[in-house]
Amino acid sequence: MAMRFVDGSTGSGSATAGLCKPLTTKLQNAVGLSPPELAPLISMIQSTRQARAGDAIIRQGEKSVFLHVLASGWAARIKHLPDGSRQITAFLIPGDLCDLQLMILEEMDHDIVALTAVTLACIAEDALESLPLRAPEVAHALWRSALVDEAILRQWLTSVGRRDARSAIAHMLCELHFRMTTAGLARDDAIDLPITQAQLADATGLTGVHVNRVLQGLRGDGLITLSRRQLTIHDIARLGEIAGFDATYLRLKRKA
Amino acid sequence: MAMRFVDGSTGSGSATAGLCKPLTTKLQNAVGLSPPELAPLISMIQSTRQARAGDAIIRQGEKSVFLHVLASGWAARIKHLPDGSRQITAFLIPGDLCDLQLMILEEMDHDIVALTAVTLACIAEDALESLPLRAPEVAHALWRSALVDEAILRQWLTSVGRRDARSAIAHMLCELHFRMTTAGLARDDAIDLPITQAQLADATGLTGVHVNRVLQGLRGDGLITLSRRQLTIHDIARLGEIAGFDATYLRLKRKA
DNA sequence: CGTTCCCTTGACACCGATCAACTCTGGTGG
């Protein structure tokens, strides 16, 4: 959990702007914000922070004086149970907000753990507090991002509660592909998928063994290739059909 | 889905104030707002709306010009799957907000359905938009309520994904009892629980038959009484232990 | 006083969990 500080000056120093690429891409694609509108956000990045795979980014019960934005790498929201099992409650990809809720709530109700090496952009809380006045459309966009996360959560609950394993995993792969595309991180039908089958199991409420068998099935049907942390979806239409996937919940736009 | 309009004048007309009892109780208990601080909220209620059990309050894909606050009765957020099965994503009790998300997002990603006869307080959207300026602590409280709903969602996902049926149902009963208490609607260890076993099954990812058997088990162990839509918890400590229940996620307070 | 949900119970089937190797891959150090 090494801390490293970079240039936090106002303006669009190229290092800072590069850090925020996935976030700005996401906000442009999904909300329709223009680069000039996004400038206030980029200029608020005060420092960056690195973490290695397995490190906790923030723990249950903690509070933070920074809003953390994932700039590179993957992370997960994790809830731990008394018996040692865990439920992954969200996968965070570049451009996702870690802890916007701490603007309003007192402490985290879950851990956030880095799944790969990770770079975080840190935005000071007090800078955020004046954001609604200084750049209302950006503040709006951040809340929108949080509300889409909640819509994702409802989809996950639906997957775990009512879809069978094959359909649930297909749905997860469709969603991740779609989100990576929105963040500008997909290469056509292929994405980096740097998570283990056990982590996929913790997200879908299954066991690692069963996830493995289901993936074999999807591979066997020629729907996907997944190896060396690279996912390629060969027949996205059919995969979406198996999943009952409808991307509307990820597209929810800003109100006119 | 009859619409009925009542006095929407400013001030604390007793009818309007009475409507909001559970909401104000909740906000007082959970956030520590005082009655004078809540006055602006009560004065914003523009009309009320009634619905009968089974009626849709708002449908997936719809938008609304009102924020609906549940004043009496129970409702549920429901996601429908292509095969006809359903996942209940939230139980809404008096004092809960139905569609705050529509302040920012364009359309609903799920249905909200009345589970009993229901009274809704309607707050006009444009009145809400100026709320952060006029009564920042109330606006804060509303967002807080939405974020607690998200924390609840994470708990549900954890229940469905990683707890067994007995533990998941015990957890649900603990949560509902706690929330009813916070809304000022509990009588010691007893609450109204006007939902069917099938609905409890749709919320926990189980079948009605299995929910029935689990409830029999909890009854047989002397932990609860549940009949005629009345739930009494006889041994809340042991029920909480079975559930792995920790109410922190429902208590998340306003930031100092 | 019948109709309609809802609850209850039993027998049986099955999806996914568990247990237990074994293999493969990537990274590390000699």
Add this chain to the structure above:
DNA sequence: CCACCAGAGTTGATCGGTGTCAAGGGAACG
């Protein structure tokens, strides 16, 4: 460059928690 090692993936055999199907009983409501 190779030997080693830990983590991740793979596979088979078996178990068990829930689902499914089917039927009957009870309570609310007109």
